[in-house]
Amino acid sequence: MTRQKVAILGGGFGALTTAWNLTATPEQREKYEVEIWQMGWRLGGKCATSRDAQNRVLEHGLHFWFGCYDNAWSMLRDVYEEWEKPAGCPFQTGLDAFDAQDFTPLWTQQADGSWGFWNVTWPTNDEHRGNGQVELSIRGMLSELASLLKLILKKSGREDHPAHATLDRLEEDLLAEGAAQRHHESFTDVQNAFTPHHEKSLPMGNLFRDVLHIGAAFAAGIVWDVLVRRKSLDALNAVEFREWLKSHGGNAAIVDGSSVVRAIYDCCFWYQEGSHAKPSVGTGTAVRVILRIVTTYKGHVMYTLKAGMAEAVVAPMYDVLRARGMKVHFFHKTTGLHLDADGKGIERITLAKQAVTPNGYEATTVVDGVPTWPVEPYWDQLENGAALKAAGVDFENHWSPPYPTEDVVLTRGTDFDHVVLGISMGGYKPLNDAEPSLAQELIDAGGPFARMVEGIGLVPTLAAQVWLPETTEQLGWDARPATVGGPEAYDIWADMSQLNGVEGGSGSVHYFCGAYATTAYREPASAGDTQSAALADVTAQFGDWVAANGTVNWCGRAAGPVPPNESYIRANIDPAECCVGSGVGEVSLRLSADETGFDNLVLAGCYVRTGLNTTCVESAVMSGMQASRAISGFPETVLGEHYL
Incomplete structure (x- = not known):
């Protein structure tokens, strides 16, 4: 043959x-x-x-x-x-070859502009990665989401909150062929329970409230658009995700300002031409990605490489x-x-x-x-x-x-x-x-x-790696953090000290990345200084970032720049290295x-x-x-x- x-x-x-x-x-x-x-x-x-x-x-x-x-x-x-x-x-x-990453503290900005963290540790389960079982129904996924919101209430010591009883009933009801209208009303009740009554009562950094408010708005929107109105998620891609959340009762200040929403945009680089001023993702894509991550993970929500x-x-x-x-x-x-x-x-x-x-x-x-x-x-x-x-x-x-x-x-x-x-x-x-x-x-x-x-469209990115003599514990952490939603542009950070096993090092290892606002990737090959100019730019940006924020995430380290021989910085502007957009209409x-x-x-x-x-x-x-x-x-x- x-x-x-x-x-x-x-x-x-x-x-x-x-x-x-x-x-x-x-x-x-x-x-x-x-x-x-x-x-x-x-x-x-x-x-x-x-x-x-x-x-x-x-x-x-x-x-x-x-x-x-x-x-x-x-x-x-x-x-x-x-x-x-x-x-x-x-x-x-x-x-x-992978380490479980359950500890994912979320950056949060306070009313005075300072940055801190809201510690998040994800629950685990006994399912096995790659076993071929991920096909949940939309109702099943909403039930899983209700269970997760209920767990957040429990971990926050708020099991007596009225929303807990509502979620408890809803978790079981969703698995039955109940009325979609009733599911929508239940999620709306939870959402309203965590909606500020006045804009002045909206302090930044209240991520416990934000998760429950946005999670309920997210679920209510799915129930209304998918179960009640019978829209497809593909059709919802015509609407930008943040605008969709607002249309289903999401408080504008929370949706636009909370790290809870920013986290998913940062994680997937959902920024046109890398600009944080131009966030864009189709709602259907955002819903699919979020539900896959949150309701179908096996063992641990996330893993990092060794x-x-x-x-x-x-x-x-x-x-x-x-x-x-x-x-x-x-x-x-x-x-x-x-x-x-x-x-x-x-x-x-x-x-x-x-x-x-x-x-x-x-x-x-x-x-x-x-x-x-x-x-x-x-x-x-x-x-x-x-x-x-x-x-x-x-x-x-x-x-x-x-x-x-x-x-x-x-x-x-x-x-x-x-x-x-x-x-x-x-x-x-x-x-x-x-x-x-x-x-x-x-x-x-x-x-x-x-x-x-x-x-x-294309989305260029930037990245930095840092090797520090201090250990994770000496830098102020009990466990290796992996975070998103931080100060731009290096808004994603993870302690990757498990790599000491193959690098033969000690101390701690840190990776940063984020979207990079530039159109340099459009320059022709004849513009020979394009890459070096971009590298100089992102290197300067990283120096500024460390000067402004380094003592927040590395509170056990004395302030000061990272020595050049202890860092590796990249401007991912080569057209083939750019990510591809998932924005409205794309x-x-x-x-x-x-x-x-x-x-x-x-x-x-x-x-x-x-x-x-x-x-x-x-x-x-x-x-x-x-x-x-x-x-x-x-x-x-x-x-x-x-x-x-």
């Missing part, structure tokens, strides 16, 4: 998941010959990681896996079962895929997708070969049982590697100094039958008049693909993997329409499963794809 050839362009989670499923069984491997074409020296996309000269993990930003990521957890478990682990590997199941993302997850996938016979062509940057004469499919793919590897390329090195990626290519494996390094070449960056390339052309029928576009949308979205898109022919053809690419433009309109092209990436429709690992994994199914019919189902 002649195998069908699949060219996967890009090496992020969506692309890797596609390859994983296309080669998942001996039968699949007999049918499909799969190759990945990836620019630069690493896999992982936005989750690519590396080790520096001090053996410290360097990330694109802070990555959490939520307990509701059922498809991702299931795949990770299968990867580790098949992976031939290096000697001394500290992780045996994949699931053990190693780099691309060490604990990507490198094992890479090893297994190679063992299955799949090829990865590093140092190949896609430059063009070219249509056939009828405009119905991809006839040719052009790539720029960025470097010559005379003896092949070994991409990872095992350190203490963990496969690691370098912060730069292994220059000694490249032809003229020393000269390329001296010239400051960065194969991953849009504004790299120029370097010689060789044209590579793949043709349909000879080199590929199917194409998986696994490159982040920013990598092919037209951004300026000087540079045509690598998918320009497809965009010029019009149709849904063009509308998606032209209509969905989600409806997303396509499922098989909806490109071109007969041999499928999509993979977290911008694909999956049922989550926001930037996260689970969305990327679901997109890869869709892409594999579009080509091979496997897997038949994608868990949560038609969620609500």
Whole structure:
């Protein structure tokens, strides 16, 4: 049997998941010959990681896996079962490469403008990650939400509050086919019980009240719009989430000012062009994401990594895929997708070969049982590697100094039958008049693909990592915190000191990230100082942030700047590194993997329409499963794809 050839362009989670499923069984491997074409020296996309000269993990930003990521957890478990682990590997199941993160204190700003924290510890459950059971009904999820609100009352010592009895009745009533109107009235009663009677009675920082008020408004809105009016969540994407909350009784000052609402916007980077002044997410998407996180998590609400993302997850996938016979062509940057004469499919793919590897390329090195990626290519494996390094070449960056390339052309029928576009949308979205898109022919053809690419915006981000000599306890914390909703722009922060296990360090490790308000990602490659200027900007911003807020989150540390050699700062403005928006009017433009309109092209990436429709690992994994199914019919189902 002649195998069908699949060219996967890009090496992020969506692309890797596609390859994983296309080669998942001996039968699949007999049918499909799969190759990945990836620019630069690493896999992982936005989750690519590396080790520096001090053996410290360097990330694109802070990555959490939520307990509701059922498809991702299931795949990770299968990867580790098949992976031939290096000697001394500290992780045996994949699931053990993550630490539970139950303690998530929420930043809160007081009336005088000062910042503090409201400590939050999430309840746990006995469910197992990746067990395939997440399909709750809307009533079942509302019942789970009522139970959570009741638990908040209990933990706050307010079990005698009248709202508790209302929630108690509602929790049981929702599971029966009761009147939706009655459910709405019950949630409205809870909401009203925690609504200020006058704006002057609205002190900032009352997050206990805010959670109950917003949670009840959220639930009342779902009951009214979905159960009573029979609207779909997709239809609700036409309304901005904060405005929707207000339309269902949410107090404007709480909705606009509380960290409770900001937390989800920060977590998902729901800001147009990275600007906190332009928050935007479709209500249907916000509802799906919140309900998935809050009501369907397994074990713990959130997990943090004990190693780099691309060490604990990507490198094992890479090893297994190679063992299955799949090829990865590093140092190949896609430059063009070219249509056939009828405009119905991809006839040719052009790539720029960025470097010559005379003896092949070994991409990872095992350190203490963990496969690691370098912060730069292994220059000694490249032809003229020393000269390329001296010239400051960065194969991953849009504004790299120029370097010689060789044209590579793949043709349909000879080199590929199917194409998986696994490159982040920013990598092919037209951004300026000087540079045509690598998918320009497809965009010029019009149709849904063009509308998606032209209509969905990008969100640049910034990130910082800090290594401090003080331990978590010495900094004033009894447990490792992970927080959102903080002072801009580094409004997400997590103590990641569990990484001392693989970095061999002591003291504490801290990751920060946030949306970055800039349009620098639109600059053409000829604007060679774009990346360095952005890095200088975000570095200065981080210095200002630490000066203003460092003694709040690190109360056990003396005030002062973080030494440059103890920090790593990134401006994620490369178009391919930007996140994709989920704003009002954008989600409806997303396509499922098989909806490109071109007969041999499928999509993979977290911008694909999956049922989550926001930037996260689970969305990327679901997109890869869709892409594999579009080509091979496997897997038949994608868990949560038609969620609500």
